[in-house]
Amino acid sequence: MLATEPRLERPDDVYEALIEAQRDLNPADAERFRARLILLLANRVGDDEAVLAAIAEAAASPRG
Amino acid sequence: MARSFDYVRYPYVRSRDQDAATPAHHPVVVTGGGMAGLAFAVDMASKGVPAVVLDDNDRVSVGSRSICVAKRTLEIFGRLGVGDRCLEKGVTWSAGKVLRGDRLLYAFDLAPEEGRGRPAFVNLQQYYVETFLVDRFRELGSGGPRWLHRVTDVAPDGDRVMLAIDTPEGPYRLTCDWLVAADGVKSTVRAALGLPFVGETFHDCFLIVDAVMKSDVPGERRFWFDPGFHDGGSALLHRQPDDVWRIDLQLGPEADRDEEMKEEAILPRLRAMLGEDAEFAIDWASLYTFQCRRLERFRHGRVLFVGDSAHTVSPFGARGGNGGVQDADNLAWKLAAVLAGEADEALLDSYDAERIPAADENILNSTRATDFIAPRNPAMALFREAVLDLAERHAFARAFVNSGRLSTACRYPDSPLNTGDGAVEDGVAPGGPAPDAPVRIDGRDGWLLDRLGGEFRLLRFGEPLDGVDLNQICVGRDIADAEGFVASRYAGARGVTYLVRPDQYVAARWIDPVPAGIEAARRRALGHA
Structure with missing residues (x-):
């Protein structure tokens, strides 16, 4: 249910836009930006189980 | 008092x-x-x-x-x-408004x-x-x-x-x-x-005041996050009978209980909220924390x-x-x-x-609502603000706004009193409350729940069943489903039969049950193994 194979056509552009949107933000505003983004994307996914699986995966992914 | x-x-x-x-x-x-x-x-x-x-x-x-x-x-x-x-x-x-600061985020109607x-x-x-x-x-x-x-x-x-x-x-x-x-x-x-x-005790203190006030404000529920008129978190305004208005003001965890209950502390808070010109009198006040x-x-x-x-x-x-x-x-x-x-x-x-x-x-x-209204950790606070940022423009975000999920009837799908579901699609599953519907009884308008009353009943679409020691209410014979709401809410087709408990919850349902099956379900609903 959690699609983790590559699904974006232009991953570099999307990644850059993510970073760019936060470049001039202070840490609190950047955090708030990311929270809004998560909510927008969760709704766009439109599948409760997939969102819950993504939360679990993000929590479980090892840190470097 | x-x-x-x-x-x-x-x-x-x-x-x-x-x-x-x-x-x-x-x-x-x-x-x-x-x-x-x-x-x-x-x-x-x-x-x-x-x-x-x-x-x-x-x-x-x-x-x-x-x-x-x-x-x-x-x-x-x-x-x-x-x-x-x-x-x-x-x-x-049925209507309400959610505001942030002095700004309307959205209005709703639960009509x-x-x-x-x-x-x-x-x-x-x-x-x-x-x-x-x-x-x-x-x-x-x-x-x-x-x-x-x-x-x-x-x-x-x-x-x-x-x-x-x-x-x-x-x-x-x-x-x-x-x-x-x-x-x-x-x-x-x-x-x-x-x-x-x-369980848990929450530390935020809330002031609850009933004010008597003549007002043209409709009977809608108004809830403010971070209201401009009140420094402390949230506010609620809701109408009661007799021109009494319920006001709820979040005061935070540090509130001085004795000071805040004094009339000279309450009045300026209400004036800030209701306006300097508002004429009102304090009817009752209380200060509380939640558990x-x-x-x-x-x-x-x-x-x-x-x-x-x-x-x-x-x-x-x-x-x-x-x-x-x-x-x-x-x-x-x-x-x-x-x-x-x-x-x-x-x-x-x-x-x-x-x-x-x-x-x-x-x-x-109620814990979730309290956590949204009075966030207890940085993540709760962050996402609350993000939700409110989005809620004015985007309907989806309003689903996250939580100033209280208002009480609806509980369901008991796992109750030991239920009898396994007898293959009726839609309608009301065992353990669900029997929905009301307008009906005609003896040529007069009435309501189904009033007719069901407070005893075990069989609600049946079609002819009464022989050999059943239960009061049967047959749609068509005892009640007329003039507007079709009984049929639509109970997935009523010929032979569909519900056993309804004295508290008007569904205990079992079938299509064309036999009397022995109904009796077994009634005994089960009475706790007999």
């Missing part, structure tokens, strides 16, 4: 029991004449079971307290004979769908609800609650419970077969039995806990009073069946099986 309400001081009356040489015995004693205890006693009385109600006070609820009477409670009150008075007196509402019967909510002060229940209790032939009879100790003793009671004329004792503890969040019975009350806690079990042998003595929630979502009335609704028919010898004591274990999940649902919902 609320100044706008004309309190009756119910007289203390000496009971014959106080002169008995040995403690008098009663089948059922209820401690606490609040919403849950009175609803329970009225329900029992309507089934012909006298219950002795002991109350430590001599009047109904001192403040407006639980003001929001939900649809399910109105349905129960309809069955108990106080529904019309509540509807008549109450403010029916009931067509043919739904009672409204989603009415606002009505608890003192009215309790007054109506007291009147009804007396109307049903009881002498009313024993006012100023205060329970001081409780001791289970084999197959009975001993009670010590204090009165203005001194103490006396009683025994009973069953004790229903409806004595509130500070329950004497719970303390006497030494039962732990498990979300419950007993591990609600049945302890012959002692049964209902309402706040069993569980307590934050007020957001109107789940305290409504939850207590639903407890009473669930327990009354079961205890009546046990007393009548139709069921074994084991039926009472289903009170735990059904009402503990209901309490957990109420606690979960």
Whole structure:
């Protein structure tokens, strides 16, 4: 249910836009930006189980 | 006490029991004449079971307290004979606004769908609800609650419970077969039995004020996050009858309780909210923090806990009073069946099986609302602000805004009283509350739930079944489904048959059942294995 194979056509552009949107933000505003983004994307996914699986995966992914 | 309400001081009356040489015995004693205890006693009385109600006070609820009477409670009150008075007196509402600062984020309307019967909510002060229940209790032939009879100790003793009671004329004792503890969040019975009350306490302090004010503001619910007029978190404004307005102001964890309750502290807060020109008077005020806690079990042998003595929630979502009335609704028919010898004591274990999940649902919902309103950690605060950032422009984000998920009827899908589902699609699954619908009875407009009443019933689409020892209500014969709402809500096709419990919950359903199957389901719903 959690699609983790590559699904974006232009991953570099999307990644850059993510970073760019936060470049001039202070840490609190950047955090708030990311929270809004998560909510927008969760709704766009439109599948409760997939969102819950993504939360679990993000929590479980090892840190470097 | 609320100044706008004309309190009756119910007289203390000496009971014959106080002169008995040995403690008098009663089948059922209820401690606490609040919403849950009175609803329970009225329900029992309507089934012909006298219950002795002991109350430590001599009047109904001192403040407006639980003001929001939900649809399910109105349905129960309809069955108990106080529904019309509540509807008549109450403010029916369905619309609301959510604001942030001084800015409107969005408006909503929970207008009931067509043919739904009672409204989603009415606002009505608890003192009215309790007054109506007291009147009804007396109307049903009881002498009313024993006012100023205060329970001081409780001791289970084999197959009975001993009670010590204090009165203005001194103490006396009683025994009973069953004790229903409806004595509130500070329950004497719970303390006497030494039962732990498990859960969380929240530290934010809230000021709750009823103000009498003439106003053109409609009866909608207004909720502010970070209001411009109040420095402290959130605010609520909601209309009650008699031009009384409920105001709820979050004060934070550091509030000075003694200072904040002074009129000179409250008035400027209200002026900031209602406007310098508003003419109002403080009717009642209270300061509170929340707890979300419950007993591990609600049945302890012959002692049964209902309402706040069993569980307590934050007020957001109107789940305290409504939850207590639903407890009473669930327990009354079961205890009546046990007393009548139709069921074994084991039926009472289903009170735990059904009402503990209901309490957990109420606690979960009210905890979530409280966490949204008064975030307890940085993540809660961050996402709350992000949701509010989005809610003005995007409908999806409004689904996350939580200023209280208002109480709806609980479902008991896993109840041991249910009989496995007999292949009906749609409609009402076992463990669900029977939905209301407009019907015609003997050529007159009426409502299905009123016709179902308070006993086991068979609701059937088609001809009555032979060989069934149950009161059958046949759609087409006993009720006319003129507008088709019964058929659509119950997936009614010829042969579809529902077994409805005395609390108007569905116990089983089938297409073309045989009498033996119906009898087995009825026995199961009465707790027979």
